[in-house]
Amino acid sequence: MLSPEEIIEYSKRLGISFARAFPPGLLIPQERVRGYCRENKCGSYNRNYSCPPSIGTLEEIRERLGQFQQGIILQYSQPAVIEKGNRELQKTKIDFHLKILKLEEFLKKTGAENVMGMPGGSCGLCRTCRAVESRPCRHPGRMRFSLEAAGIDVLGLLAQLGMDNRFYPDKINWTGCVLY
Numbered sequence: 384m385l386s387p388e389e390i391i392e393y394s395k396r397l398g399i400s401f402a403r404a405f406p407p408g409l410l411i412p413q414e415r416v417r418g419y420c421r422e423n424k425c426g427s428y429n430r431n432y433s434c435p436p437s438i439g440t441l442e443e444i445r446e447r448l449g450q451f452q453q454g455i456i457l458q459y460s461q462p463a464v465i466e467k468g469n470r471e472l473q474k475t476k477i478d479f480h481l482k483i484l485k486l487e488e489f490l491k492k493t494g495a496e497n498v499m500g501m502p503g504g505s506c507g508l509c510r511t512c513r514a515v516e517s518r519p520c521r522h523p524g525r526m527r528f529s530l531e532a533a534g535i536d537v538l539g540l541l542a543q544l545g546m547d548n549r550f551y552p553d554k555i556n557w558t559g560c561v562l563y
């Protein structure tokens with residue numbers, strides 16, 4: 384099994400901006416955060432398979448997160464104008480998702496049996512999620528849900544870890560993690 388330092392080193396080679404080890408026990412799904420999803424200001428609630436309610440109850444997510452002993456939190460920063468519908472911004476989200484899938488693969492190849500990546504935001508692998516038409520997910524093996532969707536207070540988590548949790552008008556800071 385690789386050391387966290389080796390995983391962090393590989394993350395950097397993938398182009399991840401920042402990575403550090405953290406205990407997965409800090410990931411606490413909260414009803415308050417799930418409530419923000421229900422408010423549906425982003426429009427993805429019940430319209431994306433990587434978002435609630437499709438990803439299960441907070442209790443189910445707690446059980447899933449409880450399987451992991453180690454984690455690496457990841458940030459991917461890219462210049463982007465932060466506005467809804469910006470295709471460049473959407474591309475940075477997909478890039479981050481794909482980098483996390485590569486990191487998962489790397490961990491599996493190097494001996495980790497149980498690995499789960501969590502990218503940022505709702506899954507953007509398809510232009511329109513098939514959940515909108517109640518058709519099966521197009522890439523069920525590649526779809527992942529985010530920390531936010533799992534009910535995690537991401538800003539609070541970043542503050543706890545002494546990481547940048549500010550918003551910028553001209554830069555996106557996607558946050559995710561890989562658990563193993």
Ligand code: SF4
Pocket residue numbers: 431432433506507508509510511512513514519520521522523525526
């Ligand atoms: S892979 Fe496509 S259908 Fe599946 S959750 Fe992502 S956007 Fe939706």
